[in-house]
Amino acid sequence: MKLLAALSGGVDSAVAAALAVEAGHEVTAVHLALSEAPEALRSGSRGCCSREDARDAARVADVLGIPFYVWDLAAQFREDVIDDFVAEYAAGRTPNPCLRCNEKVKFAAVLDRALALGFDAVVTGHHARLDNGVLSRSVDLQKDQSYVLAVLSPSQLAATVLPLGGITKDEVRRLARERGLGVADKADSHDICFIADGDTAGFLRTALGEQPGPVVDALSGAVVGHHDGAYGFTVGQRRGLKIDKQDGVPRYVLSIEPVSRTVTVGTQEALDVDTVRTGAPVWSSPRALPLACTVQLRAHGMVHDCTVTAMVTAGATAGATASGDGWELRLTDPARGVAPGQAAVLYDGDEVLGSATIREALLIG
C-alpha cells in the first residue's frame, strides 16, 4: 500500500513508520506543524511540534530513507482544537483535546489530504489494535489509546494503519534502538501539547480572563466561597477550592454553571451518578440498541457495566434515526466524578464499539 506516516518526532510514530516500511509498504512521512510559534511548544509533547520534534521527525525519515514533508496545520489546529478547548471550558465542560485532534486534524484534515494525494491510508503510532476495521485496546493497557481513537468512523478506520497495537511500549523502545532511531529513549509525553508549562488553569486564565463567581454548597444552598474562574474546575475536583470550613467533610465539585459562574460543591458521595446522557454517537462498530456492554467515561478511567438505550435529544428533528440521537447509559453500579465534555466510549471486552460526548450525568436511583 501507499501509506502516509504522521511523524510527531516521538518514538511511537517512528517505530510505526519503520514497521510499515519493513512490511513492504511505500511510505511517505509528514510532520504536522501545529503551532503558530514552533518554539513555544514544549519538546516531546504529545503529537506536537517544537523545532526539536520537527528535527527528530526529519531524522527518523532520513534514517528510514523515506520522503519527508512538513504540513502546516497550525490554523486548523488552533480553530478545531485550541479554540474548542477554551470554548468547552468556558461552557463549564471538560474537553479532551487529543480526541478532538484525532477527530478533526489527524484523521480528518490529514487523512483527506492523504487520500486526495493518492495514498491508501495513514499510519500512526497510536497504541491501539486495528484489525480488519475492528478497533480494540492495545496489549499494553498502560499505554492504550483506544479511548481517544473511538471517535473515528468506520470509513476513517478503513484508511488507517496502527502497527503498534500488538506490542508494548518497552518493545517499541527496543525496536527503535535496534533500528538506530535516535528517538528510542526520548521521554514520553503526558501533557497537553499546546500548554507548554503544563499549567492548564493559567492557560485558561490568559485565554478567558478572570471570571469570579460563587462556590455554592449543594446541601445548604449557601455560598461557601468564591473562585476566579469556573474554568479552573472539573467535576470531581477537590484541589484549588478555597471554601469556608465545613463540617469537616471534604467537598468536591459537583457541577459548573457557566452563565452565573456558579461552582456547586458537595461531599464525595454526591458525585455518584448512575445515568449518563450523551450527544450524537460515532459508531466504530455499529450495534443494535438496547445493548449491554461496558463504558469508559474518561481517559485512563475505569470501565463500568452498563445498558445503552437510545435517547431522543430535545430538539432533534422528526424522523431522525435513533442512532443519530444520543445515548442514555444506565450504569450497573454508580460511577464517581463524570464530567460533561468527556467522551463515553463503549467497549465489548477490548473491542471499541463507539463514542459520544457526555452531556449530563445524574443519579436517578
Place this chain on the structure above:
Amino acid sequence: MAYLDHAASTPMLPEAIAAVADAMARAGNASSLHAAGRRARRTVEESREAVAAALGARPSEVLFTGGGTESDNLAVKGLYWARRSPSRTRVLASAVEHHAVLDAVEWLVAHEGATVTWLEVDRLGRVHPEVLEAAMGPDVALVTVMWANNEVGTVQPVVALAEVAHRHGVPFHTDAVQAVGQLPVDFAASGVDAMTITGHKFGGPLGVGALLLGREVAVTPLLHGGGQERDVRSGTFDTPALAGLAAAATLATQRQPIVATNLAALRDDLVRRVLAAVPSAVYNGDPVHRLPGNAHFSFPGCEGDSLLLLLDARGVEVSTGSACSSGVARPSHVLVAMGQDEETARSSLRFSLGHSSTPADVDALLEVLPGAVERARRVPVR
C-alpha cells in the same frame, strides 16, 4: 531522476572538485610565515585574483566569506553601522530580496534603530528607478536591490538603480548570488559598491562566497578576530574552498554566454510545453529580463506543496521557492509583492535549470506534471 532545482544549489564542476581536493591535500595556514603558510597564501591570493578577474573587480575588492548569507549580512549591517548617524537611519531595500537581506534589514529595524522603506516592484517583479528616486532622501544609509531574483528570476535594472543611489551619495549593495554564471556580471562596470556572490550557485563548493566591496567603501565588521580580510572579516582562510570557488568562478563566467544561450532555449521549450500541457498555468515573472535557467509558474487550484510531493514521488525534483527553515511553506513574499493573492502564491512551483541540465530533464518533468496537476486539484485547500 530529473534535477530541476539548480537555483537552490547546482552541482560542482569537476574542475572545482579537483581544485578543492588538491588544496586539501596540502597543510598550511595562509597567515603563517613559514613555507607551508606561504604556499597556502599563494593559493588564497591566486584565488582572489581569479575571482576578481572573473567578475570585473580588483583583487583588493574581493572579501572572502562563508557564503551568500554572510555576505548579505556583512553588506547590510556593515554599511548601516558604518554610515549611521542620528539623522541617517533609513534603509531602502526591494520587497523581493532573499531572506538573507530581508531578515538582516528587519533585524536592524528591531534592534539598531533603523527604519526601512521597502521598494515596491511591478507585476513582473522589477524595481523601477523612479520608485527608488522617490524614496531617496538625506536620511538614507544604504540601498540594497538584488541583481536577479531567486524565485521568479526577474533581473533588476541594477546599473540604473545604482546611479540613482550615487546621485544622492548613498552606497548601493546588490545580491548577485543567482546572476553569476547565468548573466554577464561585471562589478566595476555595474557601478555598485558591494556585491554578494556564493560558490554553490555556479559550480563551486557550498559554504564559501565573497563580498565584492569597492576600495573606498567603509563597512563595519560582523566577525572580529585576526582581521584577515581588510580587517572587515576575520577567520583563517578556508584555502581549499577558495581554490574551488576560484576555479568555478573562472569557468562559469567564461562559459556564461554559451550556457545562457543553451539554458534559455531549454527553458523556453519547458515553458512552451508546460503551458501546452496545463493550459491554466500562469507563467510568472518578467518574460524578457529574466535568468535564462528560471521558469516559475502558478497552477491555480493546486497547492505547490502537493505538486512538489507528487513530483518528488516520481523522481522530479523542484521547489516551491519559499521553504523556510522549519520546512513550513508560507506564501512567498516575492509573489505577494508582485501583487498575487495568497492562494495563487501558494500554488507556485519553480523549475530552475543549470549547467548540467539536459532535454531529458524537461521530458521527465512533462511526463509527470499533467497527472500531478490533475491530482493536486483534488486536494482540499487549507
